[in-house]
Amino acid sequence: MKTIYIAGPMRGFKHYNFPAFDDAKEELEAKGWKVISPADLDRDRGFDPTTLPDDHDWSSVDGLKHFKLEDAITEDVTAIRASDAIFMLPGWRQSTGATAVYHLAKWAGKEIHEAEPSQLPTDAIARKGIPVVTGCLHYFPAALAEVAMLSKAGNDQHNPRQLLHWDRTKSADHVDCLGRHLLQIDERDTDGQLHAAKVAWRALAHLQVMLEQGA
Numbered sequence: 001m002k003t004i005y006i007a008g009p010m011r012g013f014k015h016y017n018f019p020a021f022d023d024a025k026e027e028l029e030a031k032g033w034k035v036i037s038p039a040d041l042d043r044d045r046g047f048d049p050t051t052l053p054d055d056h057d058w059s060s061v062d063g064l065k066h067f068k069l070e071d072a073i074t075e076d077v078t079a080i081r082a083s084d085a086i087f088m089l090p091g092w093r094q095s096t097g098a099t100a101v102y103h104l105a106k107w108a109g110k111e112i113h114e115a116e117p118s119q120l121p122t123d124a125i126a127r128k129g130i131p132v133v134t135g136c137l138h139y140f141p142a143a144l145a146e147v148a149m150l151s152k153a154g155n156d157q158h159n160p161r162q163l164l165h166w167d168r169t170k171s172a173d174h175v176d177c178l179g180r181h182l183l184q185i186d187e188r189d190t191d192g193q194l195h196a197a198k199v200a201w202r203a204l205a206h207l208q209v210m211l212e213q214g215a
Helices: 014-030 038-044 069-082 096-107 124-128 132-137 141-158 174-182 195-212
Strands: 003-007 034-036 085-088 111-114
Touching (some): 003 014, 003 038, 003 069, 003 096, 014 034, 014 038, 034 038, 038 069, 069 096, 085 096, 096 111, 132 141
Parallel strands (some): 003 034, 003 085, 085 111
16 A cells, blocks of 8 residues: 655644645545545644634744644654655645645655645536636736735735745734725725735635635
8 A cells, every 4th residue: 555645734724724634634545545644643742723722823833732843844754755655735835844845755756646726627617617817807907916916015025035925824814804904995004005905815815725625
């Protein structure tokens, strides 16, 4: 039996995305794989995110009981080296840790499998029911351009000199932030950005996370 390691985003997701890892493990085991999941490795150390309060800062791992990032990295690297393949969950490209896993596995010559995003079907007929350009880009060109500029401004502020990417380890309380910007939706923020654009960005971020978690 071949062994596969699951990699994917954790910080920035409620319960550190454990449900997505558990669902992937179930599917992979049904296909005959022996599965190593970081969620299970964390549980074996005594770390259970379901015991944390709902208002916990899911974008941070500082100060957690039964969890040390250095120990997790060491254990994960050992597990990857012992595996025949890795399985990448949706959203992994926005995760620093999962990206590191991908490159380590590629360097080590492991098989790399990637989950298909559930909202983007491969069936030709189903794809026609998701007109991304005519049903989204053509509907809101100016609004989406404003959101894109906001993304770049945020990246320049928080990740200077880095390629544009969504750093999910920063500010994951999208609903609360959306509400704060909604109070001033017809105004500009102190940084010159439109509060309305920040409402849209936060709404899209929250929706993206929900979809990735199987909503």
